[in-house]
Amino acid sequence: MLQLPPVFKTKSAQMIHIVAMPLVFFAFMVIYRPFHIEERLMIGKFPFGVHLILLACIIFGTVVLMRGIYYIIRHRVDKLTYFFWVILEMVVASFFVALYAWLMDRLAEPYFLVLSRALTWVLPVLIYPYVIITLSFFLVAQYRQNKLEVDQERRMRFYDGRKNLKLVVSASSVLYITAEENYIKISYLDGDQLCDYMLRCSMKSIENLCAEFGLLRCHRSYYVNPRHIKALRKEREGIIVAQIDVEPSRDVPVTKRYYEALSDSI
Numbered sequence: 001m002l003q004l005p006p007v008f009k010t011k012s013a014q015m016i017h018i019v020a021m022p023l024v025f026f027a028f029m030v031i032y033r034p035f036h037i038e039e040r041l042m043i044g045k046f047p048f049g050v051h052l053i054l055l056a057c058i059i060f061g062t063v064v065l066m067r068g069i070y071y072i073i074r075h076r077v078d079k080l081t082y083f084f085w086v087i088l089e090m091v092v093a094s095f096f097v098a099l100y101a102w103l104m105d106r107l108a109e110p111y112f113l114v115l116s117r118a119l120t121w122v123l124p125v126l127i128y129p130y131v132i133i134t135l136s137f138f139l140v141a142q143y144r145q146n147k148l149e150v151d152q153e154r155r156m157r158f159y160d161g162r163k164n165l166k167l168v169v170s171a172s173s174v175l176y177i178t179a180e181e182n183y184i185k186i187s188y189l190d191g192d193q194l195c196d197y198m199l200r201c202s203m204k205s206i207e208n209l210c211a212e213f214g215l216l217r218c219h220r221s222y223y224v225n226p227r228h229i230k231a232l233r234k235e236r237e238g239i240i241v242a243q244i245d246v247e248p249s250r251d252v253p254v255t256k257r258y259y260e261a262l263s264d265s266i
Contacts, residue, residue, distance in 0.1 A: 002080055003079070004077055004078055004079050005138065005141030006141070006265050007137045007140050009071075009075070009077075013137065014068075014070070016133060017133065018064055021126055021130075022056040022063070023056075024128065025055070025056055025059050025122070025126060026053070026055075026056040028125050029052055029055075034121075035120055035121055037052075040101070043101065043104045043105040046104075055097055055100065058097055059097070059126075061096075062089070062092055062096050063089060063093070065092075066092060086130050086134070090127070091123075093122050094118045094119045094121075094122040095115065097121065097122055098115035098118035098119075102114045148214050152170070152171045152213070153171070154170070155170050156168070156169055156174060156209060156213055157209075158201075159205075160200050161201045161205070166199055167186060167199060171213040171215075171225075172225075172227070173188045174187075174188045174213075174215065174225050175187045175224070175225055175228045175246060175250070176215075176223060176244065176250075177203075177206065177210070177215065177222065177224075178223075179202075179203045179220075179222075180198070182202075183199060184199050184201055184202070184203060184206065185198055185199075187250070189246070194250075203221070203223075206223070210223045216258070216261065216262055218242060218252060218253070218254045218255070218259075219255050219258065222253060224244075224252050224262070226262065226265045226266050229244065229245070230243045231243045232254065232259075232262070232263055232266070239253065240253070240255070241253055241254060242262070
């Protein structure tokens with residue numbers, strides 16, 4: 001399956017890349033001084049340390065740009081596309097690093113000769129943090145998936161406002177929960193039959209329960225089980241709805257505030 005795990009699409013994931021890439025590059029060059037880098041950077045009027053700091057800043061700016069673009073198109077990126085995107089990020093960083101070295105050396109050598117050299121600086125160094133971060137994200141995604149599957153097999157216990165147990169149902173069968181005045185309505189599957197259960201309590205009182213079993217807030221008055229979302233769609237009027245995978249079909253409203261987190265989870 002080529003679908004990219006949701007953890008790759010989060011803002012925190014992009015921030016990790018933005019911070020890690022220039023820091024790893026700078027630290028690796030300072031500690032190991034590979035590829036005769038000091039000799040290569042004896043250009044212009046700046047010492048080696050200043051050049052290295054500026055190169056790290058160039059890589060930082062490049063990753064900010066590329067991760068910003070990636071974040072915009074993240075929902076259309078699968079595993080294979082992500083692999084090529086990572087390669088593209090390193091190549092683009094190499095282009096800018098080479099441009100800096102070429103300009104600082106007052107165009108003494110052909111640009112593509114400088115570029116070939118920059119590729120040998122950037123790609124072998126950055127490939128390590130990319131691989132480590134990617135493998136870490138896949139492990140995190142696998143752990144979350146396993147935990148969710150275990151949680152979904154457990155049973156949710158719903159209590160009324162007086163702490164009386166009223167409903168016990170497997171988390172995997174819960175479709176969504178909606179608020180109706182002083183009640184909540186729990187929509188769930190009993191075999192193939194769609195059932196609704198009215199319970200006198202507040203949405204606030206089930207907040208921790210829903211978080212524990214993976215139900216997500218999608219609206220001020222709704223929680224939804226992302227495993228039962230068949231599709232997210234935007235209507236002409238700008239209204240966003242989540243289509244639930246039951247027959248007859250049911251739609252749950254989604255507000256802009258919760259849309260991003262919900263779309264990343266499915």
